[in-house]
Structures are given as C-alpha cells and as structure tokens.
Amino acid sequence: MLFKYASPASFYPLAGKLAPVFAVIALVLTAVGLYQGFIIAPTDFQQGEVYRIIFIHVPSAWMGMFIYLVMAMYACLALVFNTRLSAMMMQALAPTGAIMTAIALWTGALWGKPTWGTYWAWDARMTSTLFLLFLYFGYMALDNAIEDRRRADKAGALLVLVGVVNVPIIYFSVRWWNTLHQGATVVPGSSKMADTMLAAMMVMTFAMWAYAIAVALWRVRGIILEREKNTAWVQELLDRP
Amino acid sequence: MLSAAGLTCQRGDAVLFRDLGLELAAGEALLVRGPNGSGKTSLLRILAGIAAPAAGEVRWRASPDRAARQLETAYQGHTAPLKDELTVVENLDFALALDGAPKSRADILDAVQEVGLASRRNLPARHLSQGQRRRVGLARLVLARRRLWLLDEPATALDAAGLTLFCDVLDRHLAQGGLAVLSTHQPLPLAHPARELNL
Amino acid sequence: MNAMAEPEAEFAVLPGFVAVLRRDLLLAWRTRAEIAQPVIFFIMVASLFPLGIGADMKLLARVGAGVVWACGVLATLLSLPRIFAQDHADGTLEQMALSAYPLSAIAGGKLAAHWLTTGLPLSLTAPVIGLQFGMDAPTQGVLVLSLLIGSPILSMIGAIAAALTLGARGQSLLIALLVLPLYVPVVIFGAGAVESFGAGIDHGAHLALLGAGTLAGLVATPFVVAAAIRIALD
Numbered sequence: 310m311l312f313k314y315a316s317p318a319s320f321y322p323l324a325g326k327l328a329p330v331f332a333v334i335a336l337v338l339t340a341v342g343l344y345q346g347f348i349i350a351p352t353d354f355q356q357g358e359v360y361r362i363i364f365i366h367v368p369s370a371w372m373g374m375f376i377y378l379v380m381a382m383y384a385c386l387a388l389v390f391n392t393r394l395s396a397m398m399m400q401a402l403a404p405t406g407a408i409m410t411a412i413a414l415w416t417g418a419l420w421g422k423p424t425w426g427t428y429w430a431w432d433a434r435m436t437s438t439l440f441l442l443f444l445y446f447g448y449m450a451l452d453n454a455i456e457d458r459r460r461a462d463k464a465g466a467l468l469v470l471v472g473v474v475n476v477p478i479i480y481f482s483v484r485w486w487n488t489l490h491q492g493a494t495v496v497p498g499s500s501k502m503a504d505t506m507l508a509a510m511m512v513m514t515f516a517m518w519a520y521a522i523a524v525a526l527w528r529v530r531g532i533i534l535e536r537e538k539n540t541a542w543v544q545e546l547l548d549r550p
Numbered sequence: 551m552l553s554a555a556g557l558t559c560q561r562g563d564a565v566l567f568r569d570l571g572l573e574l575a576a577g578e579a580l581l582v583r584g585p586n587g588s589g590k591t592s593l594l595r596i597l598a599g600i601a602a603p604a605a606g607e608v609r610w611r612a613s614p615d616r617a618a619r620q621l622e623t624a625y626q627g628h629t630a631p632l633k634d635e636l637t638v639v640e641n642l643d644f645a646l647a648l649d650g651a652p653k654s655r656a657d658i659l660d661a662v663q664e665v666g667l668a669s670r671r672n673l674p675a676r677h678l679s680q681g682q683r684r685r686v687g688l689a690r691l692v693l694a695r696r697r698l699w700l701l702d703e704p705a706t707a708l709d710a711a712g713l714t715l716f717c718d719v720l721d722r723h724l725a726q727g728g729l730a731v732l733s734t735h736q737p738l739p740l741a742h743p744a745r746e747l748n749l
Numbered sequence: 750m751n752a753m754a755e756p757e758a759e760f761a762v763l764p765g766f767v768a769v770l771r772r773d774l775l776l777a778w779r780t781r782a783e784i785a786q787p788v789i790f791f792i793m794v795a796s797l798f799p800l801g802i803g804a805d806m807k808l809l810a811r812v813g814a815g816v817v818w819a820c821g822v823l824a825t826l827l828s829l830p831r832i833f834a835q836d837h838a839d840g841t842l843e844q845m846a847l848s849a850y851p852l853s854a855i856a857g858g859k860l861a862a863h864w865l866t867t868g869l870p871l872s873l874t875a876p877v878i879g880l881q882f883g884m885d886a887p888t889q890g891v892l893v894l895s896l897l898i899g900s901p902i903l904s905m906i907g908a909i910a911a912a913l914t915l916g917a918r919g920q921s922l923l924i925a926l927l928v929l930p931l932y933v934p935v936v937i938f939g940a941g942a943v944e945s946f947g948a949g950i951d952h953g954a955h956l957a958l959l960g961a962g963t964l965a966g967l968v969a970t971p972f973v974v975a976a977a978i979r980i981a982l983d
Contacts, residue, residue, distance in 0.1 A: 443930040450926050454917035457562060463980040464913045468927060471909055471973065475931050478962075482934035486941060539563055600843055600982050620847050631840040635779040636772075647768035650849025 315392050317533045318542045324526040324533075331523035338516030345509035362420045363506075368514040370413035370434070372521060373441060374476075376406030380448075381473035384466035394529075396462035397536070399469065400452060401529040405521045407445035413438055433487035437480045444472045458536060551576055552597070552698060552729055556606035559592045566592055567749055570606070574731065577724050579742060582733040584749030590733035591628065593749070594700045597731060598625040610698070621650075624696035628703045630683035634676035638667055638686055641675055642693070649694045661689040665715065680707035688719055699723065699730040705738060714739070765850025769858030777866045783831075788870050791824035795878040806883040813882030814892055814943030818936045820878070821871050821896060822903065826928065828867045829907040830921045832859060837915050837981070846982055856974035860901075860908050868900030891946045899939040899959040905970040906931045912977035935962065 346364035353360040380402050386395035417435050418428040429435070451468055455461035537543045557570040566589030574580055582590050595601040597608055599616040610619035632641045639658055646653050653661075662671045665685040670678065678686070684707055691699060699720075705713055717740050720730060724742045738744070777784045798816050799809055836842040845855045875896055879889045910927040914920045942955035 440930040440933055443926075447927040447930065450923055451913065451917065454914070454919060454923050456916075456918070460916075460980060460983055463983070464917075464977070467909075467973070467977055467980060468913055471906075472931070475934070478934050479930070482937040486937040595843075598843075598847060600846055602983055621849055623847060625843065625847055627840040627843055629838075629840045631836075631844050633772075633776060633835075633839070633841070635776055640775070644768060644772045645844065647764065648844055648848045648850070648855075650764070652764075 315394050317394055317397070317537055318540070320394055321530055321533050321546075324530050328523050328526040328530070331519045331526065335516050335519035335523055338512055338519060342509055342512035342516050345505060345512060350505045350509050351503055356424060359420065359423045362416050364509050364513050366413060366416035366420055367510055368517045369409045369416065370438060371514060372517045373406055373410030373413050373438065375518075376402050376409060376521060377441065377444065377469075377473065377476065380406065380469050384469040384473075387462060387466040388470070393462070393536075396466060397529050397532045398525065399448075399462075399465060400532055401525045402521070403445055403449050403452070404528070405524050407442060407449065409517065409521070410438060410442040410445060414442065431487070433480075433484040436487070437476075437483045440479050440483075441476065444476070448472070552608075552610055552731075553612075554597065554606065554608045557593070557596060557603045557608070558605040559589050559596060559601075560604040561589075561592065565604075570749075572747060574729050574745075576727040576729060577742075579720070579724055579730040579732070579740065579744040581738070581744050581746045582731060582749060583735075583746060584733075588749040590749060591702050594625065594702050594731065594733060595627075598623055598700050600625070619698070622697040623700060624649075624691055624694055624698070625700045626687050626691070626702060626704065628706070630680075630687050632675040632678070632683055632686060635674055637672045637674055638662060638678070639671050641686060642690060645690050646693055649690075649696070651694050653693050657693060658689075661693050664692065665689045666711070681709055681712050684708055685712060685715075688716060691723075692719060697728055699728065699732070701730065701732040703733055703735070705734050705736055717741070762851060762854040765848060765854040766858040766861075769845070769855045770862050773859060773862030774865065777862065784866050785870075787824040787828045787867055788874050790827055791820050791871055792874065792877055794823060795820045796881065799881065809881075810883040810947075813879060813884050814888075814895075814940040814947075815936075816882065817875050817878050817892060817896075818940040821875070821900065822929075822932050822936060824871055825867060825900070825903045825907060826925050828863070829911045829924050829928070832863050832908055832911045833915055833978070833981075834911075834920070842915075842978060843982060846978060852975035852978060853971040856908070856912075856978065857971040860904055860970065860974065863908060864901050864904040868896075868904050872896035872900055888943060888947055891952060892943045895939040895942040895956060895959065898956055898963060899935050901963045902935045902959070902966050903932060905966040905974075908974050909970065909977055912974050912981055915978075915981035935959070938962075 342364065347361055350361070350364075352358055380399045383395040383399045383402070386392055387399065414435065417438070421430055421432075421435075422428050448465055448468055452461050452465045455464055534543060534546075552574040553572065555571045558568045559566040559570075566587075570593070572580065582593060584590055592601065596603045599608070599620050607614050608616075608619070610622070613619075631645070633644075636644070639655070639662065642658050642662070643652075643655075646658070659668075659671065662668055665688045667682060667685055667689070670682065675683070675686070684704065687704075704716060708716060717738055720738075721741045723730065732738075795816055798812070802808065802812070833842060836845065846852055848855060872893055875892055876889045879892055884892065907924070907928055910924045910931075914923045914927065917923055938955045938959045942952045942959070945952040945955060
C-alpha cells in the first residue's frame with residue numbers, strides 16, 4: 310500500500326494532482342499569516358515595527374533545518390530500500406532547503422542591522438545556519454558533479470547522512486565557541502510573545518511548509534520525466550496530445 | 551558452479567544487455583565477445599560482484615552470497631593494478647596479501663621466473679611495458695590460486711610468447727577444475743574447448 | 750585432487766589493515782617529496798598572516814592558534830584527493846573491494862596511513878608557526894596536543910569525502926566544499942583549547958571533546974568509507 314506510490318510511474322500523476330492543492334494552501338496561509346503578522350499583531354514595545362521580520366525569518370530558519378532532516382530520511386530510504394523515488398525527492402528538496410536557509414540568513418541580517426547595529430554578529434544561530442547552507446551547497450555540488458545517476462544518488466544520500474549526524478555537533482560547537490568569545494546571543498523576539506504573534510508565526514510556518522511541498526512535487530515531476538524519458542510510460546505520456 | 555540469470559545492465563540511459571543468463575561448470579571457460587561498449591567489462595564486474603546489476607542475480611555454488619563468491623574469485627580489469635613506485639616483487643607481495651594468500655619470497659620469485667620477468671623482478675613497475683604488466687598479473691593468478699578467473703582483455707599487449715604462456719596457464723587452470731570468464735577480441739589458441747557468448 | 754585453494758571460512762581483519770598500511774607507508778616513503786608538500790604549504794600559508802595583519806606580536810599571539818588550525822585544515826585539504834585517486838585510476842581499489850579482508854579493514858589501513866603521513870607531520874611542525882606567532886612553550890604544547898588529538902578527525906571526514914567524490918568532475922574543489930562545513934567543530938575545539946589555556950580557563954574539556962570525536966570517528970568511519978568506496982565502484 311505504502312510502496313504503491315514509491316514507483317515513479319505512479320507517483321508522477323499523484324504529484325501532479327497534489328502540487329496545485331499545496332500551492333493553493335500555501336497562498337492562502339501566506340495571505341492570512343502576513344495579514345496577522347503585519348496588521349493584527351501589536352507593535353513590539355522594545356523593537357518597534359522591525360521585529361515583524363521574524364514572521365518570515367523564524368519560519369524560514371525552521372524550514373531550512375526541517376528540510377535537511379526530511380532529506381536525511383529520504384537518504385535512509387534510498388540506501389536501505391534502494392528506492393529511486395527517495396533519491397529523486399532529495400534532489401527536488403535540496404534547492405528549496407537552500408533557499409529557505411538563505412532567506413533565514415538574509416532576513417536575519419536585515420533584522421540585525423536596526424536591532425544590534427550590525428548585519429552580521431557571529432551569533433551562534435546565524436553561524437550554524439550559515440554552515441547548514443554550506444551543507445546544502447555541498448550536496449548539490451556533489452549531485453551535480455557525478456555523471457552516473459545511480460552513483461550520484463547513493464553518494465548524495467551517504468553525504469546527507471554524514472551531514473545530519475554532524476548538524477547537532479556543529480550547532481553545539483558553535484554555541485560553545487560563542488559563549489567562549491562572549492559574542493552576541495540573541496533570543497528571537499522578547500521572551501513574552503503576544504498570542505497573535507505566535508499564531509502568525511505558526512501560520513507562516515505552515516504556509517512555507519505547504520510551499521516547500523508544492524515546489525518539491527513540481528520539481529520531482531520534472532526529475533521523473535528527465536530520468537525516465539526512455540521508459541514506455543513516459544513515451545506514451547509525451548505522445549498523448 | 552557459476553550461474554547467472556536475468557542479468558540486466560544499464561549505464562546511464564543505455565541498456566547494455568538485458569535478461570542475460572549463463573551457466574559455467576568446473577573446468578569450463580567462457581569467452582565473451584562483442585564490439586566496444588557492448589558491456590563486456592560491465593558483465594565481468596557484475597560477475598565479480600563489484601557492480602550490481604540493474605536486475606538479475608549471480609550465483610556461485612548455488613548461493614547468491616557475494617562475499618563467499620569473492621573469496622574464490624580473481625578479477626583482472628583492463629588496467630594492471632600496479633604501483634609505479636614499487637618493484638615487481640613488492641607489487642605481487644601486496645596483491646597476494648590483499649588476496650589473503652600471502653606467499654613466501656621464494657614462491658613469488660618462482661612465479662616471476664615462470665612468467666619471464668626474472669630479470670625485472672626488482673625494477674619499479676614504472677619501467678615495465680604493457681605486456682610485462684600483464685605478465686605480472688599472470689604471476690598473481692598463478693600464485694593466488696583462486697577458483698574463478700574473471701579476466702578483462704587478458705590477451706591485449708601480450709607478444710606471441712606471452713600469448714602462448716597465458717594460454718598454457720589458463721589450460722592448466724581449467725585442467726585443475728578451475729573456471730574462467732574472459733573478454734577478448736582475438737582468437738586464443740587454447741587446448742581446452744571454450745564456450746562463447748556474444749554481446 | 751585439485752590444487753585449488755579452498756576458501757577459508759573466516760579471515761582475521763588485522764592482516765588486511767596491516768598490508769594496506771605498510772604499502773601506503775612504503776609508497777609515501779618512495780614519493781616523500783610529494784608527501785612533504787602539505788607541510789611546506791602549511792608553513793607558507795601561515796607565514797602570510799603576519800604580512801596581512803601586521804607584526805604586532807601581542808595580536809599575533811592571540812590569533813596564532815586559530816591561524817594554525819585553519820592552515821592545518823587547508824593543508825589537509827590538499828592531501829585528500831591523493832588518498833584514493835591513484836588506487837582508483839589503476840584498478841587497485843577494485844582489488845581492495847574484492848579482497849579477502851573486509852573493505853572496512855582496508856579503509857582503516859588507508860586512514861591510518863593518511864594520518865601518519867599528513868596529520869602527524871602537520872602536528873609536529875606546528876611549533877614552527879607557533880614561534881612565528883610568539884607563542885610560549887606551554888601554549889605550544891597545548892597546540893601540538895590539540896592537533897594530535899583532533900587531526901585524525903580531519904583525515905576521517907576527508908577520506909569519506911575523497912571516496913564519495915571519486916570519478917566526479919572537479920574532484921579537489923568539490924572535496925573542499927563537502928568537507929569544510931564538517932570541519933567546523935574540530936577547528937572550534939582545537940583552537941578553543943589553546944585559547945582557553947591562554948586565558949587561564951580549563952582547556953581539558955576541549956581536548957576531551959576532541960578525543961571523544963576521534964574515538965567515535967574511529968569506530969564509525971571505516972564502515973562509512975567502505976560504503977562510499979562501494980558506491981564509487983558501482
């Protein structure tokens with residue numbers, strides 16, 4: 310039952326049906342989340358209006374990390390069960406994860422300027438997010454550099470697994486380093502967050518989640534077509550008017 | 551002893567061969583023929599267990615266990631795995647250690663003599679010709695005494711004397727109940743009848 | 750009866766490890782000029798820093814540990830493609846995959862050889878740079894100790910990346926891209942140990958964490974490298 314959709318041929322039409330659904334969900338949630346975050350949520354008494362960037366900053370940082378975990382899960386499936394679709398999903402997710410991480414860094418810098426007076430403060434969270442972005446780059450570069458598809462899939466999966474073991478170690482070491490050097494330690498938002506703020510942040514998180522799913526599904530459809538272009542079912546699909 | 555069924559090999563988008571089967575008993579040799587790029591090397595690598603087939607299975611002594619098969623397999627690719635900086639004897643010494651069949655220096659020297667490299671035994675492999683590199687591989691085959699030989703283009707670069715030597719060694723191997731699968735472009739003057747597979 | 754060797758039911762692991770280690774050390778000795786290059790590079794790059802940031806000995810002493818560690822990482826990067834490239838090109842790697850010994854034992858031998866020919870010499874030459882950066886003798890001691898404990902991790906992570914990138918386009922730059930983010934914790938704890946020592950804080954915790962990383966790596970890495978080699982050969 311679960312494995313029924315593990316074959317590219319049956320997943321392709323399913324992804325085609327699901328992608329627009331998630332796209333619509335993403336759109337609606339983004340509208341709701343931004344309205345809540347920018348209009349309903351109260352002005353922060355310390356930071357004024359600039360704090361509102363957290364409605365994009367925090368969800369994108371979460372998604373950046375979460376997508377790497379999802380890729381690691383697919384990596385396990387790809388190596389243990391040798392399923393082609395898992396590797397394709399990894400390939401489809403990586404750019405979105407990298408973009409989310411990059412957005413988190415970018416908005417973090419924009420937020421940092423008015424709040425701490427500098428774009429980049431070597432804060433523990435931002436530093437480890439930077440290295441997460443490098444991990445995404447590494448995966449994409451490796452995936453791109455190996456000619457043979459099957460080998461690229463497996464090598465990429467192994468790399469992501471090595472990476473995911475290291476993510477907590479990197480995070481821990483950067484925090485340790487940060488306390489040693491007494492750099493900036495920033496708690497996002499003040500400790501007391503109004504309910505409306507929290508709600509807006511959660512809605513935005515779900516919006517980005519839905520966006521990531523929609524984009525990954527669209528991308529995986531492209532990847533499936535590309536890789537299976539010589540199979541009968543793709544030929545049939547292409548011949549159809 | 552060696553059998554394969556339903557082997558399919560895919561490289562990139564191209565399917566090299568599909569649903570290939572073979573059966574080889576003790577003392578038999580199989581010559582794999584075919585134009586360049588037809589999958590001869592891929593087939594040998596699959597039989598050796600280095601590469602996995604896209605579909606199908608290889609069995610040795612009726613078992614699909616790759617590790618057990620590898621303990622009795624000698625595989626030689628089309629490059630001789632020699633280190634330029636090591637001498638002929640040092641190269642053989644390492645190769646046999648890797649095979650789990652370490653041999654005494656005297657044994658190694660005997661084999662080197664047999665393949666006609668006695669005068670080159672302490673020369674770094676850098677100074678060997680292609681044919682001489684092949685002969686080192688032959689010495690390794692003789693010394694390691696594996697049951698199944700998988701040889702990729704073993705006759706290339708060998709001179710007439712080298713070819714005779716190779717065929718003698720192979721005939722002796724087959725007479726002792728060994729098995730061999732080899733890819734080749736040229737006819738081999740073997741005393742044993744060999745089966746052929748065209749890819 | 751035929752004279753064919755019967756397969757032995759069980760093979761020890763150690764002879765495979767020793768054979769590869771011995772051969773790699775012999776090869777390193779025969780090509781020692783090549784092996785010395787990372788060490789020379791290490792000292793040369795570190796010598797550039799005072800030219801860039803000025804010869805203020807106080808400042809240099811403060812950044813010294815970080816510079817040594819960063820340069821050590823760069824020098825290690827240079828040596829990584831060499832771990833498997835030659836064996837891959839001439840078919841020895843295939844023979845290793847077909848060896849009577851587990852591929853992880855062979856990978857372990859290659860790892861040990863790489864550390865002995867890269868991490869160890871780098872650790873032992875670090876005091877030359879330490880002198881240039883005005884470190885005192887006790888600090889130098891901690892620096893060398895941190896390198897000795899931490900550099901095996903550089904070899905281990907590096908070997909995984911080197912095996913994964915076999916046969917890939919632009920291998921040497923690609924290895925750097927894969928490896929650098931993973932080297933972050935090692936650099937932090939390695940340089941941190943020296944810095945804590947200088948600041949009079951307990952530096953044992955840093956070294957203990959490095960040691961824990963090395964031990965964990967020793968257990969897991971040979972298997973990961975073996976898996977990566979099999980992927981590269983497939």
